[in-house]
Amino acid sequence: FMPCTSQFGQRLVYRRPVELSETETSSARILTTLDLVTLGVDYTLGAGIYFLTATVLCFLVAGLSSVLAGLCYAEFGSWIPCSGSAYRFTYVTMGEIWAFITGWIFIISYVAGAAGVALAWTLAFYYLIGNQISQAMRESVLLHVPHVLVEYTDFFAMGLVLLLTGILALRAKESVLVTKVMTLLSLLVLSFVILSGFIKGDLHNWKLTEEDYIKAGFNDTSSLGPLGSGGFMPFGFQGILRGSATCFYAFIGFNNIVTKAEEAQNPKRSIPMGIVISLFICFLVYFGVCSVLTLMVPYYLIHRGSPLPEAFLHIGWTSACYVVATGALCTLFTTILNYMFSSRQMILVMAKDGLLFHVLASTHTSKDIPIVATVVSGTMAAIMALFFELIDLVDFMSVGTLFTHSLVAACVLILRYQPERKNEGNEAQVQEENRPAAEKLTLQTLFFPGSPTPTPLSGQVVSACSSLLALLLTLLCLVLAQWPHLLSGDPVWITVVMLLLVLITGVTGVIWRQPQSSTALHFKVPGLPLLPLLSIFLNVYLMMQMIAGTWALFGVWILIGLAIYFSYGIQHSLTQNFGGGKSNMAVLCGGKNVSLLFFLSFYFLCLSAFQLCL
Numbered sequence: 001f002m003p004c005t006s007q008f009g010q011r012l013v014y015r016r017p018v019e020l021s022e023t024e025t026s027s028a029r030i031l032t033t034l035d036l037v038t039l040g041v042d043y044t045l046g047a048g049i050y051f052l053t054a055t056v057l058c059f060l061v062a063g064l065s066s067v068l069a070g071l072c073y074a075e076f077g078s079w080i081p082c083s084g085s086a087y088r089f090t091y092v093t094m095g096e097i098w099a100f101i102t103g104w105i106f107i108i109s110y111v112a113g114a115a116g117v118a119l120a121w122t123l124a125f126y127y128l129i130g131n132q133i134s135q136a137m138r139e140s141v142l143l144h145v146p147h148v149l150v151e152y153t154d155f156f157a158m159g160l161v162l163l164l165t166g167i168l169a170l171r172a173k174e175s176v177l178v179t180k181v182m183t184l185l186s187l188l189v190l191s192f193v194i195l196s197g198f199i200k201g202d203l204h205n206w207k208l209t210e211e212d213y214i215k216a217g218f219n220d221t222s223s224l225g226p227l228g229s230g231g232f233m234p235f236g237f238q239g240i241l242r243g244s245a246t247c248f249y250a251f252i253g254f255n256n257i258v259t260k261a262e263e264a265q266n267p268k269r270s271i272p273m274g275i276v277i278s279l280f281i282c283f284l285v286y287f288g289v290c291s292v293l294t295l296m297v298p299y300y301l302i303h304r305g306s307p308l309p310e311a312f313l314h315i316g317w318t319s320a321c322y323v324v325a326t327g328a329l330c331t332l333f334t335t336i337l338n339y340m341f342s343s344r345q346m347i348l349v350m351a352k353d354g355l356l357f358h359v360l361a362s363t364h365t366s367k368d369i370p371i372v373a374t375v376v377s378g379t380m381a382a383i384m385a386l387f388f389e390l391i392d393l394v395d396f397m398s399v400g401t402l403f404t405h406s407l408v409a410a411c412v413l414i415l416r417y418q419p420e421r422k423n424e425g426n427e428a429q430v431q432e433e434n435r436p437a438a439e440k441l442t443l444q445t446l447f448f449p450g451s452p453t454p455t456p457l458s459g460q461v462v463s464a465c466s467s468l469l470a471l472l473l474t475l476l477c478l479v480l481a482q483w484p485h486l487l488s489g490d491p492v493w494i495t496v497v498m499l500l501l502v503l504i505t506g507v508t509g510v511i512w513r514q515p516q517s518s519t520a521l522h523f524k525v526p527g528l529p530l531l532p533l534l535s536i537f538l539n540v541y542l543m544m545q546m547i548a549g550t551w552a553l554f555g556v557w558i559l560i561g562l563a564i565y566f567s568y569g570i571q572h573s574l575t576q577n578f579g580g581g582k583s584n585m586a587v588l589c590g591g592k593n594v595s596l597l598f599f600l601s602f603y604f605l606c607l608s609a610f611q612l613c614l
Helices: 002-012 018-023 033-044 047-051 056-079 085-093 096-128 132-140 155-168 176-200 210-215 236-251 254-263 267-296 307-314 318-352 371-387 390-415 427-433 443-447 456-480 483-487 491-513 530-543 548-572 574-578 591-613
Strands: none
Touching: 033 176, 033 254, 033 267, 033 318, 047 096, 047 236, 047 267, 047 307, 047 318, 056 085, 056 236, 056 254, 056 267, 056 390, 056 530, 085 096, 085 318, 085 390, 096 155, 096 318, 096 371, 096 390, 096 548, 155 318, 155 371, 176 267, 176 307, 176 318, 236 267, 236 390, 236 530, 254 267, 267 307, 307 318, 318 371, 390 456, 390 530, 390 548, 443 491, 456 491, 456 530
């Protein structure tokens, strides 16, 4: 029984050799750094910029989390310049089971993104024609179950997704020229919004008083309830955190730059620069649009479906509202295609790796188009657009992306402290060479390693400490979610927080004392190990702000994925056929224990967050 269990555990943590990732495609390398920045901005400035509204601080927190994740993606793009995004990163560092979970989450995130943007597109279209279609559907079909089903079935959004699925099935690649044109159009429209907002904005909307609420029709200000109070932070600190978790959706997309590695002229340089520059541009745009929107219109009058067009209508610029709505239609159209393209590519990559059904990798013989993957992803997006609310799709996409960003941060933290591999031959021989026969773990070697370069023992220490930190940070976020008890001075909760902080500081200190890899890269995350740990902490804490319905849907999707992996993927994995399958970059020692700790941390996080939401 024990040998079978050990063999099963080893199969779960098989790692894909990097050389397979680097040579598996022969796409023409035509994309420059400017092209990648354009694609990143186009992906990121989607539905969020036109239909998500929040305070400036919400976007600031969400932007900070995205910047930290972007730095980790940028370093990983330098380590492994291959397509597949976080899926490939986890495959070559943490093992097959985590690669599958990451890819599976990305699939539903892209599909939910396509469905959400389709709903946003229809909202803009309905606005242009006077909301007649939406009103008719609202009166004819009502299915509303809060946080589960949409108020009314939007057949127009479903039809739009199916139409774009057909278009995507007829072309092999995205048009970089069209992307550049649409990105330029979007930036022009948003620049007009920002300039107009600063001209017509009123700082008084950030300093609302009780008289303002009474003038607005709220005669009994004590019953404002969900409206909040004030102008700049109407919902307080808790509102900032909840809004930041939702606003994180606004920054989703920069990681898609990594999927273009095989088409970049100089991926090790262009990918990090593309990620950082596009994130910076998008943050400035979101910051500007959010600021002027809340200056133009009091927060309680912002329209939930079409905030920007309604804002111009509020200040009397009727013609401008139609210009903004038309710009949104053009931008969102390409964003839907981008999400659908990314979802089918992720399905295709996983199917080629044997983790998903091989039929999903079937392509059109003449145009090399993955027809089956396109139809499957399009059908899923159409169903989600028909039955789910826009805000629920946004939250669902956010929680999945936050989780994958946490995995990438953990991978960067582990990878930087691993020893270089000098032998690229037989895996067994390499393991024998790297076996730490003369090294023994003592308290002195834990804090004062004898080697200036990473050793197998130091790599094991960092892997184990990283897993322990993931668990401790999860526990800390669970406790901090009870912040009213902390503010009340409850000694029990304060003691728990202090104890966790001491443990986290101590384990972080152990990692900090270990030698780092001296491999020359075009970009490295500064401040290791603090910045990756801060990224994990922010991501997990934002995940805690999600509602119970989001966690329920997320849990069901993960269970479906694990059922597919254990019934099909683990038996047909392409990595299993390459004799060992561990990465030639680094042997992350104690793989079974590391993966087990990560899995327990994730399970505890999901279960506890769901119970807290209830």
